[in-house]
Amino acid sequence: MIPASFEYKKANSIQEALAMLGEDDKILAGGHSLVPAMKLRLNMPEALVDISKIEAIQEIRNNDQTITIGAGATHASISRNEDLKKHAPMVAEVAGMIGDIQVRNRGTIGGSIAHADPSADWPAVLLAADAKIVIASANGNREVDVDQFFKGFYETALNDNEIITSIKIPKSAANANSCYMKFVQPASRFAIVGCAAAIAKDNGTVSAARIAFTGVSDSAYRAKEIENALKGGDLSADHIETACAGATAGVDVMSDHFASEKYRAHLACVYAKRAISRL
Amino acid sequence: MEITVKVNGKQVTREVEGRTTLSTFLREDLSLTGTHIGCDTSGCGACTVHVDGKAVKSCTLLAGQVDGCEVKTIEGLAENGKMHPLQDSFKEKHGLQCGFCTPGMIMLVSDFLETNPSPSEDEIRHALEGNFCRCTGYHNIVAAIKDAAETMSA
Numbered sequence: 001m002i003p004a005s006f007e008y009k010k011a012n013s014i015q016e017a018l019a020m021l022g023e024d025d026k027i028l029a030g031g032h033s034l035v036p037a038m039k040l041r042l043n044m045p046e047a048l049v050d051i052s053k054i055e056a057i058q059e060i061r062n063n064d065q066t067i068t069i070g071a072g073a074t075h076a077s078i079s080r081n082e083d084l085k086k087h088a089p090m091v092a093e094v095a096g097m098i099g100d101i102q103v104r105n106r107g108t109i110g111g112s113i114a115h116a117d118p119s120a121d122w123p124a125v126l127l128a129a130d131a132k133i134v135i136a137s138a139n140g141n142r143e144v145d146v147d148q149f150f151k152g153f154y155e156t157a158l159n160d161n162e163i164i165t166s167i168k169i170p171k172s173a174a175n176a177n178s179c180y181m182k183f184v185q186p187a188s189r190f191a192i193v194g195c196a197a198a199i200a201k202d203n204g205t206v207s208a209a210r211i212a213f214t215g216v217s218d219s220a221y222r223a224k225e226i227e228n229a230l231k232g233g234d235l236s237a238d239h240i241e242t243a244c245a246g247a248t249a250g251v252d253v254m255s256d257h258f259a260s261e262k263y264r265a266h267l268a269c270v271y272a273k274r275a276i277s278r279l
Numbered sequence: 280m281e282i283t284v285k286v287n288g289k290q291v292t293r294e295v296e297g298r299t300t301l302s303t304f305l306r307e308d309l310s311l312t313g314t315h316i317g318c319d320t321s322g323c324g325a326c327t328v329h330v331d332g333k334a335v336k337s338c339t340l341l342a343g344q345v346d347g348c349e350v351k352t353i354e355g356l357a358e359n360g361k362m363h364p365l366q367d368s369f370k371e372k373h374g375l376q377c378g379f380c381t382p383g384m385i386m387l388v389s390d391f392l393e394t395n396p397s398p399s400e401d402e403i404r405h406a407l408e409g410n411f412c413r414c415t416g417y418h419n420i421v422a423a424i425k426d427a428a429e430t431m432s433a
Contacts, residue, residue: 001319008280008297008343028344035300035339036320048297052344076333100409101391102324105333106340187322189408 003038007047013054014165018138020049027051027163029072029111032103037115057110057165060084065171066132067091071110071164075099078109087171090178090196094125097182099189110164113149116156116219118254119190123150123220125180127212128196132168137161143168153218173200174208181275182215183267185258191215192259193267195247197275199230206230211276216268217251225249226272235279244272282346286311287355301337301345302326305352313353313382317411324410327383328352334390336409353382356389365389365427374423376414384410388424396432400425 009025011017017027026034026045029052037043051057057072062083069078069091078084079096098104098112098121112122113133126133131146135158149157158164169175175198182194193215200208209230214220225246233239247268255261283292286309293308302319305311305328314337317325321339328337329351356363365385368374375381384407391398391406398406403424404417412420 003298006297008341010343010346028341031341031344032321032339035341038298039319048341050343053347099321100324101387101406102327102334102336102409103321106335 001039003035004041004044006038006045008050009047010050011054014051014057014136014163017049017051017054017163018136018161020047021161021163022046023160025049027111027114029114030074030106030108031111032099032107033111033115033117051163062087066168067171068134069109069167069169071134071166072108073110075104075107075109075112076101079104084169086176088129088169088175088178088198090125090175090180090198091129091169094121094180094196097121097180097184103189109167113167114156114158114164116150116154117190118153118218118220119185119192119194119215120220121180121182121191121194121214124191124194124196124212124214126167127220127222128178128180128198128210129169129175130172130198130210131170133157133164134166134168135162136165137163141165147222150219150221155219172198172208174198174210177201177279179275179278181271181278183271193264193271195268195271195275197272197279199235199276199279201235204234206233206235211272213247213268213272216248216253216264218254221251223247223249223268223272226276230276235276237277240273240276244269244276247272280343282342284342284345284347285349287351295342297341297343299342301328301330301335301340301342301350304342305337305350311352311354315379315382317379317383322409322411323380323383324387325380325383327386327410329386329390332390332393334387351386353386356385363389364430365392365423368423368427368430369420372419372423372426374415374420375412380410380412380414384412384420388427392424392428392431397428398424 178198229243
């Protein structure tokens with residue numbers, strides 16, 4: 001399995017990378033989604049622009065209102081970050097559940113979300129976290145709300161001439177009380193169903209809830225039926241049970257050789273219940 | 280493109296194609312055939328080596344990505360002719376049968392034990408998520424890792 005030929009370009013800064021990036025080129029970060037796709041010749045870029053040595057996009061910074069994760073931060077470094085463990089535990093938790101040790105040592109958050117695999121873990125967590133995606137182009141930076149970022153099957157709001165530079169996670173009460181659970185495909189360790197939940201409570205009553213799924217449909221999505229059903233109520237087992245019945249309401253559920261549509265929809269309810277019950 | 284990499288302590292400079300993977304570079308350009316290619320899709324872990332001290336799957340890295348880095352392969356693990364404790368323990372505890380997965384197992388675990396020097400059996404089994412063995416059923420691999428961890432922290 002050998003990729004098609006391409007030119008290898010190395011960038012020392014985002015500005016340099018943007019200047020190098022041609023129309024049929026691809027950005028190389030950790031390469032753990034892109035290189036396998038290139039070996040299968042699903043991707044045949046003219047050139048790769050390697051941004052993996054740009055340290056400025058690898059930091060995780062704890063700011064006033066948000067934690068900013070550099071797009072080039074590896075899953076391993078995110079999983080060990082103490083600020084994230086405290087302010088958004090599901091973000092650190094999911095990072096430690098992706099792939100395996102070797103994959104986590106190289107794979108990056110920016111690369112994963114740019115690829116937007118429908119079974120990847122990050123999209124569900126970032127949707128539940130109400131994250132902002134910071135994107136650079138020759139025309140400057142723009143911030144995209146995560147609700148507008150994931151568009152469909154391997155499709156995002158990212159344009160060909162743009163590079164994701166960071167992801168902002170709000171330090172909200174909901175994110176401080178959050179978790180992620182998945183039913184894992186045992187060979188690839190992708191999510192057959194993954195559920196991220198972030199819930200803020202006021203005297204035992206749910207004041208804010210964001211619940212999101214990956215692996216269930218052609219793109220990660222927020223389960224607004226569950227969110228609305230939870231709001232204003234308590235987190236009793238009965239209430240959670242009723243709310244989670246809406247896990248796949250209005251969603252086209254995937255079916256493949258790992259799980260049928262019916263089984264996946266069932267798993268979505270089960271994993272929503274398990275995740276929410278932890279909070 | 281030209282790359283310069285420190286492999287097992289020795290600096291090498293080679294001309295490679297952009298599409299050359301690190302596993303191919305090690306095996307074909309440097310004749311370090313201890314790094315095995317199993318699935319070639321980053322599933323099986325047979326190709327695991329260290330890049331700057333961290334275990335990675337060399338079939339999913341391009342050689343260009345390790346330009347300027349330090350790479351360690353199974354051939355570089357023994358020091359001064361003395362086997363690494365993991366190598367001794369895999370032999371002692373019969374942690375291999377056909378041996379195809381062994382270099383990858385040992386390179387993964389030598390990094391893992393750096394971050395977790397005395398793991399529980401459960402933690403060891405979790406750490407092996409990305410390394411497949413089709414012979415042993417993992418039982419003796421886990422026993423070998425436990426044994427090596429004890430030797431190394433003694």
